[in-house]
Amino acid sequence: MSFRTRFAPSPTGPLHLGHAYSALLAHDMARANNGAFLLRIEDIDQSRSRPSWETQIYDDLTWLGLTWDVGIMRQSDRLTDYRSALDALWHRGLLYPCTCSRRDIAEALSAPQETVNAVGPDGPVYPGTCRNYAPIDPNIPLPEGVALRLFMSRAIEALVDDSELSFHENLYGGRHITRIDPSALESAVGDVVLARKDMGTSYHLAVVLDDAAQGITDVVRGQDLFDATQIHVFLQKLIGLPTPRYHHHHLIRDANGKRLAKRDDARAISKFREDGASPNDIRRMVGLSR
Structure with a gap:
């Protein structure tokens, strides 16, 4: 079987730098191995999942330059x-x-x-x-x-x-x-x-x-x-x-060594975008400079 990896975020808040690192790393691995990069939306927690956050996920990933293969899997359909x-x-x-x-x-x-x-x-x-x-x-x-x-x-x-x-x-x-x-x-x-x-x-x-x-x-x-x-x-x-x-x-951790969470809106990808950062800036921030 060919190389197949995935990124599986939950639509319960904004994607932050930690998400960007994981998605970019998985995407880069797949492309380097002539494989497939798949996207899965982990929305089994319907009490916290929001359509607006799911839309933001697609928007942020596209802005980062990521493309996914096959159709998107959603847990709520399974x-x-x-x-x-x-x-x-x-x-x-x-x-x-x-x-x-x-x-x-x-x-x-x-x-x-x-x-x-x-x-x-x-x-x-x-x-x-x-x-x-x-x-x-x-x-x-x-x-x-x-x-x-x-x-x-x-x-x-x-x-x-x-x-x-x-x-x-x-x-x-x-x-x-x-x-x-x-x-x-x-x-x-x-x-x-x-x-x-x-x-x-x-x-x-x-x-x-x-x-x-x-x-x-x-x-x-x-x-x-x-x-x-x-x-x-x-x-x-x-x-x-x-x-x-x-x-x-x-x-990916903050200045105090604490790992990022959904509540860390200050490090949300959308916030960096609003402040004028580029996709390459995000790559440099997470240590994936090209």
């Missing part, structure tokens, strides 16, 4: 695909419903009998409250209106072959193969949420299914997502999807 994957995992006995709030989880972890408060890619590792009490019957329909968590210990047992649980990393820490310890997934990652009750999916499930659907061979994204990659590779193996190569790049 809810039935996410549902099908969840249904298959449910009937394998690998999911369970969860009604815990963040406060419930925090209180459970602060209980005297809890001696380990590990923090994973999704925050504090879930203590298994609903796993211990909720009935898990794969013969009944997938439940509605609740969050769905992966039963991690069962999922690990369900892997036919865990010897290939690894991925190729090509930027963060140099080019190497990162191996994933299945036993560590249970203690350091825990029962991750694969469907939030108000979204019908989660970032982890959606990104895995979307990358496979778009035929992505190389994922270019920030190093803040490096730890989450073990979840994605595990899901790929569990569902039977290919594992792309990963390129986790450094983050």
Whole structure:
């Protein structure tokens, strides 16, 4: 398969310099490898997504000189695909419903009998409250209106072959193969949420299914997502999807060393445009001068 990468922003605010760096890097890699650069709009959070922000994404990327191949994928169009994957995992006995709030989880972890408060890619590792009490019957329909968590210990047992649980990393820490310890997934990652009750999916499930659907061979994204990659590779193996190569790049930070976020309007691409900056100026700001 030819080189295929993507840029996958959420239309919940303005693109900033960090987004520009990631998009430019992915685009440049694709063009240098005679491959394809795809665009995906990650709009599963409908409470925060806005059409105006989506329009601004297209405008900013075009201004930067980026062109994308094939059609644009939008997550809001793929809810039935996410549902099908969840249904298959449910009937394998690998999911369970969860009604815990963040406060419930925090209180459970602060209980005297809890001696380990590990923090994973999704925050504090879930203590298994609903796993211990909720009935898990794969013969009944997938439940509605609740969050769905992966039963991690069962999922690990369900892997036919865990010897290939690894991925190729090509930027963060140099080019190497990162191996994933299945036993560590249970203690350091825990029962991750694969469907939030108000979204019908989660970032982890959606990104895995979307990358496979778009035929992505190389994922270019920030190093803040490096730890989450073990979840994605595990899901790929569990569902039977290919594992792309990963390129986790450094983050663009402000003068105080803090990584940029959507609220950093002062570093929004649109603000630099208004101030008279050129696309090449943006490239120089993120260290991609030509």
